[in-house]
Amino acid sequence: MNGRRRKQTLGMALGALTLGVGLLGSAYAAGDGTTQSPAYQSSIKVPDQRNGERREAAKLATLAKIDATRATSAALAQVPGTLRRVALDNENGNLVYSVEIKTASNAIKDVKVDAGNGAVVHVDTPSDEEEAEE
DSSP states (O other): OHHHHHHHHHHHHHHHHHHHHHHHHHHHHHSOSSOOSSOOOOSSBOOOOOSOHHHHHHHHHHHOSSOHHHHHHHHHHHSOSEEEEEEEEEETTEEEEEEEEEOTTSOEEEEEEETTTOOEEEEEOOOHHHHHHO
């Protein structure tokens, strides 16, 4: 009987382990397993665009509630410096202006401005790879 009970216990433990691994796998599959980047949210959500960049750019322009001038003013109020470039971007479904500013200390800051309400939602320093792409 002792051997039979041990086999039953082992069988139940393996069954529970298999069930646990299956549940973890399905939970992982439900999400993509990554943290969304950027972590901020804008007031305008952009639907998934599969029509190419040119069509996407035209669509983004029609969704924006503020213009590049207002976005630039908001960015420069938050991060004083010299404007390098401004672009309307879809950042993981968030419609933002990406305003690149060179500060007095020669640091480059990428200021994200909500294209719906003009609020600064994020400020970061572009990586060397991003600067090289431009």
